[in-house]
Amino acid sequence: MTVRDGAEAGTSGGAELMDGIYRWQRHVYDATRKYYLLGRDRLIDELAPPPGGTVLELGCGTARNLVLAARRHPQARFFGIDISEQMLESARGSIRRAGLEGRVHVAQGDATAFDTEALFGASRFDRVFFSYSLSMIPPWREALMAGAGALAPGGGVHLVDFGMMEAWPGLMRAPFRAWLAAFHVTPRAELGEALAACAAAVGGKASFRRLHGGYAVIGDLKAGVARS
Template structure:
């Protein structure tokens, strides 16, 4: 099974595709405070849940969204139609690093997709030119809740330098010229819901399609992921969503 299909199946029951509850997604989006007619950009949109929630929160907003996954984008188009939001969002299949919306946007989101740009700091640099003056960034990134164990690093195929602690993550954003105006740190229960949904969706698909040539591989992938989570990074890897804005430069007084 290719990676895109596996990820798509694993996120069917949790389309937010990050360890957050519905209520906390809503709280983050309400904190943005988009003006009427705002433009929204979602970099690494997956099945589109974040961008659709933003459009529902701000009924006059328009959006652009990009992802590499064909099955995820196909689901995004279907969900957009089912929720009566067609005509308000344009999806593109491609590399988020290369995608440029028609204009800089008032809200730019990149939740759980900083790997597309090579990391957190690199993502902030790439996002900068896509944000309109006075706009807001909503970015979701992993961080070490505590020093990573060898089991956690092995499960994540990571090295300690891949993430910082929470304070270091916020400091990196500030050094890049961004000012945090709000944030949410995922709670353990949100992580558990996300991971059980990830492994459960994939396993359920395999059990419902025993004749599929990838069924056994899907069960094994879910088992390996679950073991890495429970024996490795549970309680070690955290996740934070930050709302960031740039300080406005005032022209010199006459």
């Protein structure tokens, strides 16, 4: 959940900000986030990449999702991009301990302007996913479009993130949002509409669901089969 473009200060500024936030947090990140980053395992189960397929996560953080996804879908190869070198240090350790260096690869990059051909030798992916990263990327619409643009024909984008908590009492919603803001996290009210717009741009269709009274949202985009 750490790819951030750093719109105000440039990409290097975004990397410095995220490295500052996660320099120490990365050591306890997975243990603490599992209690409130809901829907991640559901997203991983629904990836369903084809045999021999490729999967890209934008905002891979500690590689928790990539390792779990690689175990869940042993027929595919997995790639991850994150702006924070601190988080990638943890990611590489996790991948190494899991014995998945041959199938899971990570690199530093920007969610809105990445060159996966240069980073990984792959330019198109059967699946691209965002797990609680779009709420941390200032130009999140551009990141979502970049992810859709990296799809192979018939590929899909999957996302899970914080929702607007529509069914929650304001006395609970307001403090929780303030706490998220302290970590540079902003739920995106227009995420469903943006996903639909991306689907239209790639000749596909989108679905969008709210979980737990809007605490989280999960979305899917399937690209058309005729991609350039």
